[in-house]
Amino acid sequence: MQLNKDCILKNTATAGFEEKNDILITVEASNNDDITVDLTSSVLRQYGRHMKELITATVKEAGFTGIKVTAIDKGAWDYTIKARVLAALERGMK
Amino acid sequence: MKDAKTRLRRTMMFVPGNSPKMINSADIYGADSLMFDIEDSIAITEKDTARLLVANALKTLKFHSETVVRINHPTQTPFGMDDLKVILPAKPNLIRLPKVEDISEVELVAAEIEKVEKENGWAEGTINIIGAIESVKGLYNVREICKHPRMAAIALGAEDFIANLKTQRTKYGIELYYARSQILMAARDAEIQCMDTVFSDVKDMEGFAAEVTRSKDMGFDGKSVIHPKQIVEVHRIYTPTDIQITKALKVLDAYKDSIENHKGVLAVDGKMIDGPIVVRAQRIVDQAKAAGVNVEEKREQA
Numbered sequence: 001m002q003l004n005k006d007c008i009l010k011n012t013a014t015a016g017f018e019e020k021n022d023i024l025i026t027v028e029a030s031n032n033d034d035i036t037v038d039l040t041s042s043v044l045r046q047y048g049r050h051m052k053e054l055i056t057a058t059v060k061e062a063g064f065t066g067i068k069v070t071a072i073d074k075g076a077w078d079y080t081i082k083a084r085v086l087a088a089l090e091r092g093m094k
Numbered sequence: 095m096k097d098a099k100t101r102l103r104r105t106m107m108f109v110p111g112n113s114p115k116m117i118n119s120a121d122i123y124g125a126d127s128l129m130f131d132i133e134d135s136i137a138i139t140e141k142d143t144a145r146l147l148v149a150n151a152l153k154t155l156k157f158h159s160e161t162v163v164r165i166n167h168p169t170q171t172p173f174g175m176d177d178l179k180v181i182l183p184a185k186p187n188l189i190r191l192p193k194v195e196d197i198s199e200v201e202l203v204a205a206e207i208e209k210v211e212k213e214n215g216w217a218e219g220t221i222n223i224i225g226a227i228e229s230v231k232g233l234y235n236v237r238e239i240c241k242h243p244r245m246a247a248i249a250l251g252a253e254d255f256i257a258n259l260k261t262q263r264t265k266y267g268i269e270l271y272y273a274r275s276q277i278l279m280a281a282r283d284a285e286i287q288c289m290d291t292v293f294s295d296v297k298d299m300e301g302f303a304a305e306v307t308r309s310k311d312m313g314f315d316g317k318s319v320i321h322p323k324q325i326v327e328v329h330r331i332y333t334p335t336d337i338q339i340t341k342a343l344k345v346l347d348a349y350k351d352s353i354e355n356h357k358g359v360l361a362v363d364g365k366m367i368d369g370p371i372v373v374r375a376q377r378i379v380d381q382a383k384a385a386g387v388n389v390e391e392k393r394e395q396a
Contacts, residue, residue, distance in 0.1 A: 013141050021114040079154035079317040080147065087143040 006091065007063035008082035016080075023076035025084040027059075027092050035059050041073035056076055058085040080091040097284050098187070098222045098246040102126050102384040104316040104332040105325045106162065106249075106289055110135040112144035114152050117151050120159075123322035127160040132177055141173045145180045152184035162224060165188035168202055176202065177377060186221060188246060190279060194225040195232040202347040203358070204244040211330040215391065222246040225288070228254035233273055238286035248281050250274060251290055252291035263294075265301055267308065278313050287315040292321075296321040306331045334378045339392045342375035342382075347393075349375075 012028040030036065037052045049074065058081070068083065072076050076084070107125035109116050111132040120128050130151070132144040148163055163186045168174030170193065174317060181189070191203055206220045221243045227233050228251035240248050246381055255261060261269045274290065281288035290309040293302045305327050308316050317328045334342070344362050349372045352360045360367040382387050 004372040019115070021118055077118060077154075078113060079150040082154075083150040084143070086150075087146045090142060090146070 007088065007089075008066065010065060011092050012093070013088050013092035015091060016076075017071055018074055018082035021075050021077065021080065023074060023081055023084050025055075025081075025088040026070040026074040026086070028068050028070075029090045030066050032087065033065045035065065035069070037069045037071060039071045039073065041071075043073070043075070046087050051081060054081055055085055058082050061088050062086060064089060098219065099202050101160065101288065103137075103160070103247065104385075105328045106158055106290070106318045107322070107325060108135070108157075108164075108218065108318065108320050109247065111163070112136050112140050114147065114299070116234035117147070117155075121155070121157050125159050125163050125319065125322075126195060126316065127188075127214060128157060129162040129164055129190055129318070130167050130186075131164045132173075132181075133164045141177075145177050146174075149180045149184040151309065152181075153188055159188045160188065161188050162188040164192055164226075165203075166366045167193050167199075169199060175206075180186055182207060182221065183214065185214075185216070188222050188224045190249070191223055191225045192251065193228045194239055196235055197242060200225060200239055200242045200245065207244065217292050218341065219244075224249055226251040227273065227277055228252075230255075230259045235281065236277055236280040240280045240286055243378075245286050246278055247287035247289055247315070248387045249289040250277050251293040255291075264304055265304075265386065274309065274312060274314075282313070282367040290314040290315070290317045292318045292320050292325070294320065299323070299327060303327055303331065329385065332381065332386065336392065339382045339389065340395070342378040343393050346379060353382065 009027060009029045012026065014026045016022050016024045016026060018024050033069055035056045037055045039052055041048060041051065055069050055071060059069065103126050105125045106127040106129050109120045109259060111127055111130045125276050130148045131262035132141060132148055136144045163181050165181060168171035168178065189203055191199060194200060203223055211218060211220050224247040225239055225245060226238055226249045236248065250273055252263065255273060256269055259269060278288050293305050295301060302324060303396060310331055319325055319328060345367055346359055348362045348367060379389055
């Protein structure tokens with residue numbers, strides 16, 4: 001989903017829950033243009049790289065740069081990761 | 095659109111729209127329709143996350159069941175129109191419009207659907223509407239509501255309705271009898287489907303079976319369910335018995351024979367057969383086929 005507003009993060013924001021099959025995402029503005037992901041997951045070794053790439057791509061596709069993402073994963077599927085990242089970004093713009 | 099108005103909808107299971115765990119497993123229980131809820135089961139503070147979660151699930155996962163999204167009311171709440179903006183591009187089969195009271199509310203949702211269908215190059219009727227009557231005002235307008243061309247089905251939402259009536263649910267359903275009858279007749283007049291309300295006590299399977307049997311006997315096409323274990327029971331009740339199927343096949347075969355051989359008065363097992371009996375027999379055979387019964391095998395056994 002492309003967010004159809006000016007893609008500037010005004011506030012630190014969270015979305016999702018630390019519950020089974022979910023992921024708690026926190027987004028905050030960083031001091032540079034990079035998108036960084038700090039991921040905690042019990043399947044970090046198996047899927048960590050894929051999840052970080054998905055989070056980074058979702059932030060980019062939504063039109064943002066300079067974002068630090070903190071993610072606490074509880075076994076979320078891809079669609080949930082994407083939805084929670086988009087929701088956190090949307091909340092951060094308000 | 096014909097398919098949307100005639101497809102098998104014995105069960106429509108509620109799935110809370112902000113629970114990835116429930117969304118992930120929703121499709122394995124065999125409900126004919128899955129209704130992802132972003133209305134009453136979602137806290138006001140989580141409407142935004144629920145609509146994004148459901149939209150992304152619809153875009154990503156392949157569901158065998160029909161997909162329905164219960165949005166928030168588009169004019170009575172500040173969330174409904176935003177729900178439509180996010181949900182419609184994800185292409186659900188149906189939008190469930192809760193607490194519908196006036197045809198203008200259906201028209202509003204239908205206009206949004208039409209816009210998204212055109213923008214995406216989808217055929218007209220790709221997305222349709224199921225309305226839920228949940229108030230006396232809605233019940234008074236149900237005939238007009240049912241006749242909107244986007245309406246594929248109408249449902250009764252009993253909890254709000256009985257609150258509006260200032261009464262409570264009983265096991266016998268006397269408080270809902272008039273509403274069920276009216277909604278059903280409006281649906282039949284408009285040639286759309288009609289879904290009965292949920293039965294909230296998931297532990298009382300005996301009471302549940304009795305209620306499903308009553309609503310099936312009234313003519314409802316299916317039941318809204320809130321727990322996977324209710325699905326099997328509804329499907330069992332809605333599947334015609336072997337005796338019913340065999341009898342229906344006899345009627346249809348005799349009718350076919352009478353047409354082909356220009357016979358006059360028609361009788362099966364000593365009973366006269368007329369038009370409505372043939373229609374009912376065809377409905378039984380259609381229900382059996384839809385439920386996966388091998389009807390031809392039954393014909394051979396007859």
